[in-house]
Every structure is written in C-alpha cells, then in structure tokens.
Amino acid sequence: xxxxxxxxxxxxxxxxxxxxxxxxxxxxxxxxxxxxxxxxxxxxxxxxxxxxxxxxxxxxxxxxxxxxxxxxxxxxxxxxxxxxxxxxxxxxxxxxxxxxxxxxxxxxxxxxxxxxxxxxxxxxxxxxxxxxxxxxxxxxxxxxxxxxxxxxxxxxxxxxxxxxxxxxxxxxxxxxxxxxxxxxxxxxxxxxxxxxxxxxxxxxxxxxxx
Numbered sequence: 478x479x480x481x482x483x484x485x486x487x488x489x490x491x492x493x494x495x496x497x498x499x500x501x502x503x504x505x506x507x508x509x510x511x512x513x514x515x516x517x518x519x520x521x522x523x524x525x526x527x528x529x530x531x532x533x534x535x536x537x538x539x540x541x542x543x544x545x546x547x548x549x550x551x552x553x554x555x556x557x558x559x560x561x562x563x564x565x566x567x568x569x570x571x572x573x574x575x576x577x578x579x580x581x582x583x584x585x586x587x588x589x590x591x592x593x594x595x596x597x598x599x600x601x602x603x604x605x606x607x608x609x610x611x612x613x614x615x616x617x618x619x620x621x622x623x624x625x626x627x628x629x630x631x632x633x634x635x636x637x638x639x640x641x642x643x644x645x646x647x648x649x650x651x652x653x654x655x656x657x658x659x660x661x662x663x664x665x666x667x668x669x670x671x672x673x674x675x676x677x678x679x680x681x682x683x684x685x686x687x
Contacts, residue, residue, distance in 0.1 A: 489582040490572075493621035495660075501578065503658050504624055506616075511654050511663040517681050519673035526555045530669060538647060545585055545607035548647030548669065553586050553605065556679045563687055565594045572597065572604075574625035574632070584622050590686055599635035601626040602686045605643040612651045612666065615644035619653055620660040627655060641682045650675055652682075 498504040533547035550568065557566045567587040574580040588603035604622045608615040619642040626640050642653040652663040667675045 489579040490621045491618050494617050506660045508664055509661050511652055512678055517677045520676035520680050522672045526551055541607055541609040544647035549607050549645050560683050562592050565589050565592055567597055572625050574628040580625040580628055599630045599633040600637045601629055603641040603682055608644055608646050612644040612646055612649050619644050623655040
C-alpha cells in the first residue's frame with residue numbers, strides 16, 4: 478500500500494516553480510555571473526577521482542540515479558575529503574524546513590559546515606540537485622531547496638548571508654545563489670571536462686563560510 482504522506486513529503490520541493498516561489502515567499506529569479514573565475518584557484522583532482530569518472534563514462538548512465546551515483550557523488554566526495562575537518566555531506570536526506578509551507582522533501586546532496594555530524598546541522602551552505610536531462614530543468618526545485626535551507630538555518634539561529642545551490646546532470650554543472658530575495662542563476666555552465674575548475678568553484682563555496 479502506498480504511503481501518501483511519504484510521497485507528498487518526497488515531492489514537495491519538486492512541485493515548486495519560480496512563480497510559486499515568488500507568490501509564496503517573494504523570491505524572484507535573475508541571471509548574473511556568480512564567480513570571478515580568473516581569481517578562483519583550480520584544485521587538481523586525485524587519481525581516484527579521475528579513474529572513477531573515466532570508468533563511469535563507459536557505463537550506460539541513462540537514469541538520474543546512475544548519474545548521481547557514478548558522476549556527481551564522486552566529485553562531491555572528493556570535496557568532502559579535501560575538507561574533512563570542516564564540512565559534512567548528506568545524500569538523499571529529507572530537508573524538513575517547514576512542512577506547512579511545503580518546504581520539505583528529499584535533497585540529493587546537502588553540505589553543512591559541521592564536520593562528522595551524524596545528522597543534518599546548521600548551517601547548511603549548499604544543496605546540489607541531480608538531473609538526468611538539461612540542468613535548467615532543475616533550477617526551480619533547487620531554488621526551493623535553497624530557500625528551505627535558509628529557513629532551516631534561521632530556525633536553528635544560525636543564518637548565513639547567502640546559500641549556494643547546484644544542478645548537475647553529471648556532465649554539466651550550473652550554480653545558483655540565494656541572496657536576500659533573489660535566486661541568482663549563474664551565467665556559466667561548468668563541465669567535468671575541466672575538473673580542476675569545477676573543484677575550484679566548489680572549494681570556493683566551502684571556503685566562503687570556513
């Protein structure tokens with residue numbers, strides 16, 4: 478028998494559109510360049526990451542789950558390992574910020590500045606959403622998760638100025654930033670063909686709230 482309550486919770490963030498975000502929370506969207514790429518130091522990948530991604534590319538990565546597990550997760554795990562004393566990453570957890578406002582449901586990856594935590598703790602500073610197709614298909618869902626992260630942080634008396642998000646289909650990554658009442662979508666899309674640059678941007682986000 479299907480548990481409708483669990484289904485509702487799982488789908489809540491996914492149901493959001495930018496129109497609903499503006500209507501319910503006065504959050505608008507805009508485009509801008511989020512990073513001064515020339516000033517961001519590249520981070521060289523480990524041999525493990527390069528080998529893992531090279532092997533993954535030979536697989537039939539047709540589903541969102543397979544891309545998340547084989548392409549996105551290794552990159553995020555590399556970032557975690559590089560910052561083992563400062564952050565923790567949660568995968569496939571429910572971020573229940575405000576059920577009445579439908580700010581609840583599963584998030585693919587949640588970054589917190591609370592190392593070796595056994596549960597999601599504030600502050601959440603980044604969420605990452607995996608998609609099978611075009612990254613723009615995940616913008617609104619990721620934006621809702623970012624706003625949920627803000628509410629979660631505020632409820633735990635640890636607000637931070639802005640929260641980052643990312644949408645990735647495994648090959649392409651596009652970043653978002655929640656600042657005041659705007660979700661800014663980065664003008665650029667980054668790819669795993671330039672792993673040092675991608676890792677550098679993720680490291681920049683980690684360092685911003687170190």
